[in-house]
Amino acid sequence: MAVAAPGQLNLEEPPSWGSRSVDCFEKLEQIGEGTYGQVYMAREIKTGEIVALKKIRMDNEREGFPITAIREIKILKKLHHDNVLQLKEIVTSPGPEKDEQGKPDGNKYKGSIYMVFEYMDHDLTGLADRPGMRFTVPQIKCYMRQLLTGLHYCHVNQVLHRDIKGSNLLIDNEGNLKLADFGLARSFSSDHNGNLTNRVITLWYRPPELLLGATKYGPAVDMWSVGCIFAELLYGKPILPGKNEPEQLTKIFELCGTPDEVNWPGVSKIPWYNNFKPSRPIKRRLREVFKLFDRHALELLERMLTLDPSQRISAKDALDAEYFWNDPLPCDPKSLPKYESSHEFQTKKKRQQLRQQEETAKRQKIQHPQPHARLPPIQQTGQPHPQIRPGPGQPIHNAPPSMAAGPSHHYGKPRGPSGGPSRYPQGGNPSGGYNPNRGGQGGGYGSGPYPQQGRGPPPYGGSGMPGTGGPRGGSGSGYGVGATSYPQGGPYGASGAGRGPNMMGGNRSQQHQHQQQYGGWQ
Numbered sequence: 001m002a003v004a005a006p007g008q009l010n011l012e013e014p015p016s017w018g019s020r021s022v023d024c025f026e027k028l029e030q031i032g033e034g035t036y037g038q039v040y041m042a043r044e045i046k047t048g049e050i051v052a053l054k055k056i057r058m059d060n061e062r063e064g065f066p067i068t069a070i071r072e073i074k075i076l077k078k079l080h081h082d083n084v085l086q087l088k089e090i091v092t093s094p095g096p097e098k099d100e101q102g103k104p105d106g107n108k109y110k111g112s113i114y115m116v117f118e119y120m121d122h123d124l125t126g127l128a129d130r131p132g133m134r135f136t137v138p139q140i141k142c143y144m145r146q147l148l149t150g151l152h153y154c155h156v157n158q159v160l161h162r163d164i165k166g167s168n169l170l171i172d173n174e175g176n177l178k179l180a181d182f183g184l185a186r187s188f189s190s191d192h193n194g195n196l197t198n199r200v201i202t203l204w205y206r207p208p209e210l211l212l213g214a215t216k217y218g219p220a221v222d223m224w225s226v227g228c229i230f231a232e233l234l235y236g237k238p239i240l241p242g243k244n245e246p247e248q249l250t251k252i253f254e255l256c257g258t259p260d261e262v263n264w265p266g267v268s269k270i271p272w273y274n275n276f277k278p279s280r281p282i283k284r285r286l287r288e289v290f291k292l293f294d295r296h297a298l299e300l301l302e303r304m305l306t307l308d309p310s311q312r313i314s315a316k317d318a319l320d321a322e323y324f325w326n327d328p329l330p331c332d333p334k335s336l337p338k339y340e341s342s343h344e345f346q347t348k349k350k351r352q353q354l355r356q357q358e359e360t361a362k363r364q365k366i367q368h369p370q371p372h373a374r375l376p377p378i379q380q381t382g383q384p385h386p387q388i389r390p391g392p393g394q395p396i397h398n399a400p401p402s403m404a405a406g407p408s409h410h411y412g413k414p415r416g417p418s419g420g421p422s423r424y425p426q427g428g429n430p431s432g433g434y435n436p437n438r439g440g441q442g443g444g445y446g447s448g449p450y451p452q453q454g455r456g457p458p459p460y461g462g463s464g465m466p467g468t469g470g471p472r473g474g475s476g477s478g479y480g481v482g483a484t485s486y487p488q489g490g491p492y493g494a495s496g497a498g499r500g501p502n503m504m505g506g507n508r509s510q511q512h513q514h515q516q517q518y519g520g521w522q
């Protein structure tokens with residue numbers, strides 16, 4: 001394999017994995033900082049294509065190339081799906097590392113390795129954190145369906161993601177959602193008998209079985225995380241923000257009730273069950289806490305946030321849920337508005353800058369109190385003119401790609417504990433039309449190729465469907481307008497009565513009794 005000499009570009013050769021130098025790319029801006037390395041937006045010099053470069057952290061030289069990166073590369077090489085982030089190539093940086101004076105440091109050959117990914121404009125957390133951002137119901141359905149489709153593909157191909165969270169769900173300006181960050185992912189098989197680590201999945205999205213110490217588990221762990229994301233999208237903020245593992249379990253029990261041998265056969269045999277067993281049983285309150293969610297959303301959420309992993313809904317069955325087949329239907333991703341790029345890293349940075357600015361302004365005020373309230377405020381130099389930017393949360397229709405991906409325009413706002421839900425959709429379309437376009441059931445977890453979805457092609461909202469035009473909703477949509485109507489101050493607060501009608505209204509009885517899916521992996 002030809003390796004590019006330091007500073008030289010392999011422009012003639014088609015890129016083969018690991019053969020090219022990172023110098024083939026021009027780094028534009030840092031867009032992410034993860035546990036395992038930095039992520040940059042970059043431009044390929046030859047083609048002008050915008051990509052994301054994820055630098056593999058090699059801090060711990062003694063342990064060699066990080067196992068997480070090896071896993072991620074191995075897994076991503078075998079996954080090819082529209083809803084899974086595509087790894088395009090691996091590139092290397094020319095070693096040896098330069099010292100502080102810019103001279104090569106002979107003792108240190110620390111050439112870096114980068115993964116080259118297709119560039120995505122947003123991650124879900126960054127997008128949701130934009131001030132004034134409200135997702136419409138068709139938009140939430142659209143994202144959820146893509147998330148489930150990508151995850152179903154992974155599970156069918158015997159890959160557990162094990163770190164589903166908003167910042168790992170990347171979204172482009174075509175409305176496509178892709179699963180990213182397979183650093184904690186691993187292959188599994190239904191006959192796998194070995195133990196797996198339970199120290200996976202970011203705490204707020206971690207299922208009860210892992211918190212209770214299970215070391216044999218399957219795709220159901222990802223489905224719990226999906227349930228947390230789903231509720232977060234509807235509710236407007238994370239629903240289970242525990243500070244540590246015991247508190248996380250307590251929050252889960254307060255929402256989902258305590259597990260016992262009746263609702264979760266076998267739970268008492270999970271290693272730490274006795275350590276965490278609450279002194280008295282707690283009733284499940286999910287339906288009460290989220291009673292303002294529409295009926296089909298609540299039904300689906302119930303099945304995702306089921307304590308017993310063997311009874312938790314699978315990605316495939318979730319895609320078949322009434323929620324996705326009733327009005328308002330998921331919108332076509334392409335109909336979603338285009339926003340300026342927003343990644344969690346940048347919105348956090350922006351929030352920090354804003355806080356600093358506010359503190360400086362406060363300090364200045366204390367040092368130089370204004371003698372008269374009517375005097376005009378001191379003009380800050382270097383501030384952009386407010387009119388050159390679109391309003392916060394406003395889509396930038398017709399912006400050329402370079403602007404849409406422009407590095408210097410990011411909005412952020414403090415997301416303090418008092419920041420109540422503000423971005424979930426408002427009242428929905430009461431006319432719940434039924435989509436008859438359904439095929440039979442099919443697929444399931446097995447080896448082999450990715451099966452077709454049971455219901456044939458996904459429905460898209462047709463004309464007149466509320467909110468297909470974007471988060472502000474079209475005329476008469478009823479989405480994204482009006483005051484926030486969900487309870488403030490956390491999901492366990494008093495549930496507000498009389499806050500508007502159920503989105504769907506309807507009274508149809510539940511159609512499907514879903515099969516248990518995960519028994520084999522428990």
Ligand SMILES: Nc1ncnc2c1ncn2[C@@H]1O[C@H](COP(=O)(O)OP(=O)(O)OP(=O)(O)O)[C@@H](O)[C@H]1O
Pocket residue numbers: 031032033034035036037038039052054085117118119120121122123163167168170180181182183343344345
């Ligand atoms: N292909 C991409 N396009 C745009 N942004 C990206 C891309 N890949 C990653 N990012 C951004 O970088 C962030 C971190 O990336 P990633 O999760 O892959 O790294 P990580 O080191 O594993 O992070 P973590 O510790 O949060 O799991 C993402 O949340 C996202 O905002």
